[in-house]
Amino acid sequence: MNNFTYTQADGVDNAVQEIAGHSEARFIAGGTNLIDLMKEHVMQPEHLIDINSIHLNSIEFLEDGRLHLGALVTNADTAWHPAVEKHYPLLSDAILAGASPQLRNMATNGGNLMQRTRCYYFYDTTTPCNKREPGAGCSAMNGYNRIHAILGTSPHCIAVHPSDMCVALRALDATIQVKGLHGERLIPIADFHRLPGDTPQLDNNLAHDELITGIILPREHFTQHYKYLKVRDRASYAFALVSVAVVATMEEGIITNIRMAMGGVAHKPWRDENAEQWLKGKPATQENFAYAADMILQDAKTFGTNDFKPALAKRAIVRACREATNIG
Amino acid sequence: MNNNTNYIGKPVNRVDGYAKVTGGAKYAADHHARGLCYGVVVSAGIAKGKILHIDTTEAMQLEGVFKIFTHENVSGLAWFNHSYKDMDAPPGKHFRYLQTDTITYSQQPVALVVAETFELARYAASLVKVTYKADAHVTNLTGNLDQARPPKGKKSGFKKPSSRGHFDKAFTAAPVTLDATYFHGAEHHNPMEMHATTVLYYKNGSITVYDKTQGILNTQSYVKSVFGLSGRKVKALSPFVGGAFGSGLRPQYQLFMAVLASLELKRSVKVMLTRQQMFSLGFRPITQQSLSIGSMEDGSLQAIKHEAVSGTSQFEDYVENIVNWSGMLYHCKNVKQSYQLVSLDTYTPLDMRAPGAVTGMFGLECAMDELAYKLNIDPLELRYINYSVEDGSMKKPYSSKALRDCYQQAAERFGWSQRNPEPRSMKNGHLLTGWGMATGMWDAMTVPARAKATFTADGRLTVGSATADIGTGTYTIMTQIAAETLGLPMDNVTFQLGDASLPYAYLEGGSATAASVGTAVQKACMQVRERLLDLAKDIPDSPFKGLSVAQVSFADGMMFMTETPANFIHLKDIMTLTDTGEINVTSTPLPNVFKQMKYAKNTHAAVFVEVQVDEELGAVKVTRVVSAVAAGRILNPKTARSQIMGGIVWGISGALHEESVLDHQFGRFINHNYAEYHIPVNLDINDIDVIFVEEQDDVVNPMGIKGVGEIGQVGVAAAIANAIYHATGKRIRELPITLDKLL
Structure with missing residues (x-):
């Protein structure tokens, strides 16, 4: 770990001004990912701005009925919040599928959006990694890529975003509220995280001087038909090999609306609106879900030790859709 | 006789359990001393090749960094291969840390940074720049x-x-x-406690080594032979080990590093491996x-x-x-x-x-x-x-x-x-x-093991052997055996281990400890029994005169005539009446090889x-x-x-x-x-x-x-x-x- 300076911000504006003035500064909230990355010399910020004293720790309904999740509410408090449990059970399930109780007690909603890939090579500074050091090369491409991406990859990076919560947010069409020097902006979750392209060092579209202040969940609740399915190498405390978040509305066995987001397969939570569109108006059947899964996975590309992922992903999509639509 | 002192076969609680859950049990890295400094190991990033250069300039410029040990400045250590052999060493040329520019495996330790604080040592370690000439390596068994x-x-x-x-x-x-x-x-073994060694340095040049090991004598003999020290100069202790599963059967390199730095800097030094470095061990x-x-x-x-x-x-x-x-x-x-x-x-x-x-x-x-x-x-x-x-x-x-x-x-x-x-x-x-x-x-x-026992006039028994308890329960079962053999409450019995000054015990491994050390403990306590009987015979009008040890029993703090239990004497009374301060014995059980x-x-x-x-x-x-x-x-x-x-x-x-x-x-x-x-x-x-x-x-x-x-x-x-x-x-x-x- 490098030496760094440290300040505590007492408000959003103060935090934003502070970070704008220091190109090598980072915000720190729960620290569950950043501290690890600093210990392993993957990230070496010169300055840490502690934002834990900023009051972004409430969950409240907005006047229009949407739910606002403060950026500093812990993952645990979010998952167990009555409004989240009642109206967005998918989000509760997804959060509780991630990490461990200890981590969820520390980790914040904003931090969850910002967590970085668990790629083995990203973490091991003796190996080349384009995300850590642009231009160095990707070691995962020809290496051990069991946990790596099959969709939206680039020749520069095949890392995946490790979050469970963000997969649910993608299915729920959440909006990320951020504030920068030039005021507030709202970023749809679809546009928050990036694909690696030729800038794998960038995980998301947040500007350096911007702070996440909250997450807004739309009024559509999906309390009847939802499923978060996480497939992993042990029963708990492992990142997803593949995860699927499904929400749907149904009328007499016919799908009237469906959204399917996937984790563990791409550099960002993955959605394929074409497949969703195709399912609308069709009966909820194994065959239809399998067809939609094939649509989602038609461009899947594998790299050796993750060759099993398309088959697993297809089964996971079908299973999650079946369970969400109660066809068993 | 009530016989409340039969413990063997009973599900008694761990005698060290309280110390462990309250933090009273100190593990190798828990020890501290005034002026103690910290060593952090730099590990190789290639699997095979040569170190061309180690640039320590930037790291050494930090105030509070005392020394960076590399193959370029480590010398004067043992010459012969057998000096590096340990009790569990496989045949071959045993590895010599920081004594070669050749890289033989990935994560091989290439430098030790010693500094005033752990954080500083860790930061300085990140500034050490090693350049290599990499050679093609072979790590694929099936190919x-x-x-x-x-x-x-x-x-x-x-x-x-x-x-x-x-x-x-x-x-x-x-x-x-x-x-x-x-x-x-x-x-990889990956016990919860990572490998760590704390070396306390004394003005007279002697050291006390707290090591994570399954054989404290292995630790001591390795340090003696590699650094050319006499036994008097090296006290070695390992009272608590947080799991090992075999990883403590050989001296691991944090031991070498900590002793090296301590002797060179004449300071107390602590070296802990990181979780990542645990994958550089066997x-x-x-x-x-x-x-x-x-x-x-x-x-x-x-x-x-x-x-x-x-x-x-x-x-x-x-x-x-x-x-x-x-x-x-x-x-x-x-x-x-x-x-x-x-x-x-x-x-x-x-x-x-x-x-x-x-x-x-x-x-x-x-x-x-x-x-x-x-x-x-x-x-x-x-x-x-x-x-x-x-x-x-x-x-x-x-x-x-x-x-x-x-x-x-x-x-x-x-x-x-x-x-x-x-x-x-x-x-x-x-x-x-x-x-x-x-x-x-x-x-x-069964492996060689000895034990010593000391029974004092206050009715307390202390038994010891240089074995280990890696969480397995050695402390507990040895206390049970000793207490039952002498018929004492377990509270009156203390078992000591993880100290190189105690009688010899082979490495704690292979499921041999209970049988081997247990037999030594029992034998030592049987020897105490004989001494107690001999003393009891000296007491005027003793009913025990003429009896052999086979004719007496021990329970509830007393010695009985087995045939007529109404004839008994408290062990404490034997000591007092004969004016005996303490009984000391050491046992060396010899297995019946011909039968076995x-x-x-x-x-x-x-x-x-x-x-x-x-x-x-x-x-x-x-x-x-x-x-x-x-x-x-x-x-x-x-x-x-x-x-x-x-x-x-x-x-x-x-x-x-x-x-x-x-x-x-x-x-x-x-x-x-x-x-x-x-x-x-x-x-x-x-x-x-x-x-x-x-x-x-x-x-x-x-x-x-x-x-x-x-x-x-x-x-x-x-x-x-x-x-x-x-x-x-x-x-x-x-x-x-x-x-x-x-x-």
Whole structure:
């Protein structure tokens, strides 16, 4: 770990001004990912701005009925919040599928959006990694890529975003509220995280001087038909090999609306609106879900030790859709 | 007499439990001293090559960095190879840290940064720039099987594979045959406590070393011989160890580093390895093994061939007993065995819980299951058909072998008789249930051990031996044995270990400690008994005059005449009335070698497992394990059960989760952290039922102790693989059985 300076911000504006003035500064909230990355010399910020004293720790309904999740509410408090449990059970399930109780007690909603890939090579500074050091090369491409991406990859990076919560947010069409020097902006979750392209060092579209202040969940609740399915190498405390978040509305066995987001397969939570569109108006059947899964996975590309992922992903999509639509 | 001091066989609580849960137990890195400084190790980023240059300029400029040790400035250490040999060293050229510019394995330590604080040392370590000239490395075992060769030299505990009869002929003639190849990758020990050493430096040049080790004498002798110090100068202590599983059998490099820095800087120094660096230590070797079995239609085995190839390092030949079990467990006249090594550019493998048996019995017991299906015979029945009362490799009867009872009791508890042998016969939606079983086997070893005992006039007994307690319960069972032998309350007895000044004990490993140190402790206490009786005879009008020690008993703090218990005397009174301050004895038990030579001495287990497999997603859940263990006399069913449960959990881990993945691009274990090196979490572990089938055995030692440290794990992985076959119809021969293998 490098030496760094440290300040505590007492408000959003103060935090934003502070970070704008220091190109090598980072915000720190729960620290569950950043501290690890600093210990392993993957990230070496010169300055840490502690934002834990900023009051972004409430969950409240907005006047229009949407739910606002403060950026500093812990993952645990979010998952167990009555409004989240009642109206967005998918989000509760997804959060509780991630990490461990200890981590969820520390980790914040904003931090969850910002967590970085668990790629083995990203973490091991003796190996080349384009995300850590642009231009160095990707070691995962020809290496051990069991946990790596099959969709939206680039020749520069095949890392995946490790979050469970963000997969649910993608299915729920959440909006990320951020504030920068030039005021507030709202970023749809679809546009928050990036694909690696030729800038794998960038995980998301947040500007350096911007702070996440909250997450807004739309009024559509999906309390009847939802499923978060996480497939992993042990029963708990492992990142997803593949995860699927499904929400749907149904009328007499016919799908009237469906959204399917996937984790563990791409550099960002993955959605394929074409497949969703195709399912609308069709009966909820194994065959239809399998067809939609094939649509989602038609461009899947594998790299050796993750060759099993398309088959697993297809089964996971079908299973999650079946369970969400109660066809068993 | 009430006899409230019988403790052997009772489920008493750990005597060190309170200290452990309240933080009173100090581990190697918990010790501190004024002026203590911290060392952080820099590890190599390549697997093979040369160090061209180590640039320490930037790191040395930081205030508070005292010294950076590298091969360029370390000298004056022992010259001969044997000086670097330790009690568990395999044959070869033992590694000398920081004494060469040659890189022989990835993560090889290349520098030690010593600074005033840990944080500073860690930061400075990140500023050390090492440039290498990398050479092509070889880390892939399966791609280099053509390089396999017989192992060189000897290692303690290693038995050369032995063939008998005429395998080729018998196998060709056998009506039913099976050939199968099994594989597993490397596993690192990863105890909760990472390896650490604190060295306290004194003005007179002497040091006290707190080390994480399974043999404090191993630590002390290594330090003495490598640094040329006399025994008087090196005090070595290791009272508490937070798990080791074999990783503490050899002196690990943090010991070398801490002593090096302490002697050079004349300061107290602490060196802790990181979790990532735990993957730079020894590991369970990568092994491919093949079995060929021929049998008659009735299931009787005619021929077994068991061949294994394991990886080792380029400088030492680590060996373990992998194939030997195939010549011991079953009755079979024709056995062929071979065991070979391939030198890889990795560090040397190291004994890990039930070394060799975990691997070899996985192969053998999966193969037996495969054969059972070929024969259409129940897998348990096939074991009964080939049950052996003698070790066929030595042609000796077992000193005791209650394996048949283990099979019966575990099968009964599990409900095995209800099993439909048809694979995929228990299906519920996408969930398939399967039942599998396997046998476990390990050695009942005795190693040299001595103990001393001091009984004082206040009625307190202190017993000590330079053994270790790595969480296994040594403190507790030794206290039980000592207290019962002298008839004292356990509260009056203190057992000491992990101190090189105590009487000799061999490494704590191989399940030998309970039997070996336990016998020494009992003997020391028997010697105290004799001394007490002798003293009692000196008391005027003593009723004990003329009695031999066989005619008296000890319980409840008193000595009795066995025939007439109304004649008794308090032990404290013996001391007071004879004006005796203390009694000191040291025991050196000598096993009855002539008696023991006639027998094979082993522990056995029968493991039955239920798995549930999600057929769509491949996920496996071990829903039920029943293990019946025959391991002689059980000293403490509570600590023994914990040992067996721990073994079973590791068996589940090895079967389903655990693997140190080698990236052959870099010759490096790449999942080197707890997030990606998977071991089971609570949610992965369900019902575990342990049955002890006690054996009376006066051959192994007077108390009939065999040891329980390893046996719990042996056979578990095979039972799980066999249950997965029963559930799914898929035979997976490569561990761990991750879900992709079942899709």
